[in-house]
Amino acid sequence: xxxxxxxxxxxxxxxxxxxxxxxxxxxxxxxxxxxxxxxxxxxxxxxxxxxxxxxxxxxxxxxxxxxxxxxxxxxxxxxxxxxxxxxxxxxxxxxxxxxxxxxxxxxxxxxxxxxxxxxxxxxxxxxxxxxxxxxxxxxxxxxxxxxxxxxxxxxxxxxxxxxxxxxxxxxxxxxxxxxxxxxxxxxxxxxxxxxxxx
Amino acid sequence: xxxxxxxxxxxxxxxxxxxxxxxxxxxxxxxxxxxxxxxxxxxxxxxxxxxxxxxxxxxxxxxxxxxxxxxxxxxxxxxxxxxxxxxxxxxxxxxxxxxxxxxxxxxxxxxxxxxxxxxxxxxxxxxxxxxxxxxxxxxxxxxxxxxxxxxxxxxxxxxxxxxxxxxxxxxxxxxxxxxxxxxxxxxxxxxxxxxxxx
DNA sequence: ACCTGAACACCGTTCAAGT
DNA sequence: ACCTGAACACCGTTCAAGT
Numbered sequence: 001x002x003x004x005x006x007x008x009x010x011x012x013x014x015x016x017x018x019x020x021x022x023x024x025x026x027x028x029x030x031x032x033x034x035x036x037x038x039x040x041x042x043x044x045x046x047x048x049x050x051x052x053x054x055x056x057x058x059x060x061x062x063x064x065x066x067x068x069x070x071x072x073x074x075x076x077x078x079x080x081x082x083x084x085x086x087x088x089x090x091x092x093x094x095x096x097x098x099x100x101x102x103x104x105x106x107x108x109x110x111x112x113x114x115x116x117x118x119x120x121x122x123x124x125x126x127x128x129x130x131x132x133x134x135x136x137x138x139x140x141x142x143x144x145x146x147x148x149x150x151x152x153x154x155x156x157x158x159x160x161x162x163x164x165x166x167x168x169x170x171x172x173x174x175x176x177x178x179x180x181x182x183x184x185x186x187x188x189x190x191x192x193x194x195x196x197x198x
Numbered sequence: 199x200x201x202x203x204x205x206x207x208x209x210x211x212x213x214x215x216x217x218x219x220x221x222x223x224x225x226x227x228x229x230x231x232x233x234x235x236x237x238x239x240x241x242x243x244x245x246x247x248x249x250x251x252x253x254x255x256x257x258x259x260x261x262x263x264x265x266x267x268x269x270x271x272x273x274x275x276x277x278x279x280x281x282x283x284x285x286x287x288x289x290x291x292x293x294x295x296x297x298x299x300x301x302x303x304x305x306x307x308x309x310x311x312x313x314x315x316x317x318x319x320x321x322x323x324x325x326x327x328x329x330x331x332x333x334x335x336x337x338x339x340x341x342x343x344x345x346x347x348x349x350x351x352x353x354x355x356x357x358x359x360x361x362x363x364x365x366x367x368x369x370x371x372x373x374x375x376x377x378x379x380x381x382x383x384x385x386x387x388x389x390x391x392x393x394x395x396x
Numbered sequence: 397a398c399c400t401g402a403a404c405a406c407c408g409t410t411c412a413a414g415t
Numbered sequence: 416a417c418c419t420g421a422a423c424a425c426c427g428t429t430c431a432a433g434t
Contacts, residue, residue, distance in 0.1 A: 002417055026408060038410075039418050047408065104309075111302075111355055139378035142352070143345050150344025157309055180337035188386030200398055224427060236429075237399050245427065 003033065005043050005053075012054050013099065020160070021101035021108075026050075048112065055109035056117060058102050062091045065122045067129050081130045081193055082186055088123045089148050089182050096152040101160075103152035110149070120145040130193055144185055151178050201231065203241050203251075210252050211297065218358070219299035219306075224248075246310065253307035254315060256300045260289045263320045265327050279328045279391055280384055286321045287346050287380050294350040299358075301350035308347070318343040328391050342383055349376050 011032050015024050026047055030037040044050040065088050066079050096102040110117060124141030128134055155174040162170060209230050213222050224245055228235040242248040263286050264277050294300040308315060322339030326332060353372040360369070 025406085027406080036419055036421095037408080038420085041409070042417060111351060113355070135374065136378055139375040140382055142349070142375060143379035143382055146345050146348025146352075147341050150348050151340070153309060154340070154344075157311070176333065177337040177340060180334055181341035184338055184341055184386040184390075185382065186386075187389040188382040188384075191385040191389065192382075223425085225425080234400055234402095235427080236401085239428070240398060 003035065003039065003043060008033065008040060008043050008050070009053050009057060012050060013057060016054065016102075016105065017100050021104050024054075051105065052109050052112075052114050052117070055106045055114075058099050058106055059092075059095055059117065059119065061098070062095050065126055067125050081126060081189070084126045085123060085144070085186060085189065086182060088126070089144060089185075092119060092145075092148050093152050093178065096149070097156070101156060103149055103156050107149050107153060110145075127189070127193070132193065136192070140185075140189065147181055147185065151181060201233065201237065201241060206231065206238060206241050206248070207251050207255060210248060211255060214252065214300075214303065215298050219302050222252075249303065250307050250310075250312050250315070253304045253312075256297050256304060257290075257293055257315065257317065259296070260293050263324055265323050279324055279387070282324045283321060283342070283384060283387065284380060286324070287342060287383075290317060290343075290346045291350050291376065294347070295354065299354060301347055301354050305347050305351060308343075325387070325391070330391065334390070338383075338387065345379055345383065349379060 008029070012024060012029055015029060015032060019028075026040055027037045029050075030040055033039075040050070044053070065084060096106060099105070110119075120138070120141035122141075123144055124134075124137040127137035127140055132140070151174075155171075155178070158170045158174060206227070210222060210227055213227060213230060217226075224238055225235045227248075228238055231237075238248070242251070264282055294304060297303070308317075318336070318339035320339075321342055322332075322335040325335035325338055330338070349372075353369075353376070356372060357369070
């Protein structure tokens, strides 16, 4: 039986989890599939395309954000923005943490702006539904995205060092830093959204 | 005359500015210096060390942040935290923008936690001087750092695409997104610092 | 002290040719 | 349709040997 896209993707995730992003090469992936390097280029145009699929696989287990459906004039919206923002940020971080170097992979993929992947747009939609201007919501969404990804790259980098017996108090410190950073965003959003509503 | 560290560093910055981060290889750098690849390893232990020096060169032109010197009990501090935060963030972004792919280089170097480079610590010191708890100040400093670097990586990625004639309205949009994101941080910090002042 | 020469163990990608 | 074989143009790093 011939190779499938899903098989290649599965082995890519396996190499990522076992050996890390630096060891996820096309040649190593081919070896793990018992195939010549060139064979991979039948299923994926290039490494970038493969990595985009890997990033999508990392992010796709997240639940969709709950965008309020109420119209703008009916007073306070049916779903609160604050838990939505917190759930989105925590869910994103957990998805990134669920694979070794997940944050680094997703960061490298988002850097090339794939049309299929726009996590910032998800949370920007929520903010717009709460009467925030489109440009402001987009800016807030991207700032939140940069924070979550930057933080998690950091966190996973620390985890990689912890294998060499540095410490694991680093883990709880990272978690607290994430919570504090998220609180800062929520506080800032609160000034705009709770204060002058609409 | 023999090669000096400064010469190597200077040529590395020149390659970065002309050809970008992806083309900054040890072999290309050696060729540009008229020397064999192995010669570089007399002056720098490895590529990581060289890149750290490049990142330091990118960040060092920034002015030091102005940490207030007043003691904690004398009421409001002599220097305001808000302009300090804004100046630090804008100065960081400008330093990153001053070299092609500067944000990407600095991001890759900060990922390995060099002891000599801690931009988040600079602004955390300011917040602590304004009676913010150490852990909170550290978290805020890192969140700000992740935002500025993430944003600028994005901005420079767009600039690279703009060479292929996409648009340059992207430039002003990026600038406005940066301003809006920074405003969000300042608003969040204001809830903590202006409200219950130390 | 500082560099060359030459190797080692890798990369991503292409493409004629096979089946 | 799908893969092999083999090449092309690269990487970072090491290290004996030269000067």
